[in-house]
Amino acid sequence: MAIKVLVVDDSALIRNLLGEIINSEADLQLVGAAPDAFVAKQMVKQFQPDVITLDIEMPKVDGLRFLEVLMSARPTPVLMISTLTEAGADATIRSLELGAIDFIPKPKLGVAQGIEEYRSVILEKIRTAARSRVKTQRTKVKATSHLSYSSTEKIIAIGASTGGTEAIKSVMEAMPPNAPATVITQHMPPGYTSTFAKRLNNCSKMKVVEARGGERLLPGNAYLAPGDRHMRIVRSGADYRLELHDSERVSGHRPSVDFMFQSLVKSAGSNVVAALLTGMGKDGAQGLLALKQSGAFTLCQNEESCVVYGMPRAAVQLGAADKVLPLEAIPEAMIQQLEKVKAGSRL
Known part of the structure; x- marks a missing residue:
């Protein structure tokens, strides 16, 4: 029909x-x-x-x-x-x-x-x-407990597409103010990501900005990939820094979640906690698998809580997720993992 x-x-x-x-x-x-x-x-x-x-x-x-x-x-x-x-x-x-x-x-x-x-x-x-699943009410996510340490050792990475603006907002509202540096790729064209970053900043205890390139990643800060530019995380001595690139589309997108995840495999590996949220297509699935294989802790949003169960489905089918959870459980799972592994307090 x-x-x-x-x-x-x-x-x-x-x-x-x-x-x-x-x-x-x-x-x-x-x-x-x-x-x-x-x-x-x-x-x-x-x-x-x-x-x-x-x-x-x-x-x-x-x-x-x-x-x-x-x-x-x-x-x-x-x-x-x-x-x-x-x-x-x-x-x-x-x-x-x-x-x-x-x-x-x-x-x-x-x-x-x-x-x-x-x-x-x-x-x-x-x-x-x-x-898609129409969401008439946004998922309410309970605020996570305060993280017992702050460190530049760890990185949280989030990727999403269709339905992702509200899913990311729900996650960021729940994160504690001293959470590790968080990098976010949401499929969105130029001109919209700066507005989205401001909205996230207004509702989050962390500081959220649209990435400009060259930033040193710091706890309590979140960085959103700008529209039509890839975001890469690189190691610079003891620090992590951001780079922006205008190279070809990856997995059909720029910015691409796979591009961001693959850069983290090389620069951070087991220091990463990554989540792939609602979205159409397959972007992020291969990157999440590579992160899991490098020792990162990986999460996928479950089908029932997704607007579009495309990207997470592709990752789950690859065996890329350590856990598949409803959206409301993802922030707490991230913090529990970070508490479990701990880290130094180097800033």
Whole structure:
């Protein structure tokens, strides 16, 4: 049975372009194209779509308000159509908090050409959204106990994709302020990661920043890979430092979780505690396996708590996870492992 898709956008051009892309695929069906939230509300009732693409910036009732009402009345997988501006990025991150599955950046210039270039991305995200689990309430994770030591010896590494912004937020909210330096790769385009880092910083006891390259990794600090740049962790004498790279995509992505994990195999090995969270595809699976083989402690989020059980599934199938846990149990498992192995107090 074809995936029923409803397009909600005040731009007739975007509605037509998305409609053409959707109707070009045998497994997708465009059931409606609404210019505003009022028409969309009626179409949701009439057609009961499997996936909705939703413009954030609409007249009368904006996309965020429509999304909030939709998630209360009829939870449905939603892909946000976002503009690449600071306000657009902030609204996009907010939409993910409200339950949207993912987002597609709207091209600034040459909309028709831009949408065509995004054709494969749009189709992949629609199909992924149709298979996803809609989360109307964010997972509440109990704050972990204070770590009994601080050290630059240990590193926490987290990788995620679809559904990952909220999963990472839940983990970071629970981490103690003296947790080891934490490196994070979330699949996200340029312009959005700085906003995401600020949101994480506002809710975390640790200091969270978008990586710039050259930083010395310090406990109590978390570093998010910037959009469209790989993040590598290297050994520099007794320290760990960050490098950013513009090299080719790895496992189909830049930034890539595999790229980050593989760098940790070389630089930190058994000093790493790594977690692979919700996301589509396989990025991070091979890297997590290499980390486990190097003596690192490895975790995967379980299927039931994932929005999309793609990346963790691939890692579990490889035997890359020491433990497979629900999201709410991952922070405590990390801290328990760090307490178990202890470390020196060198800073």
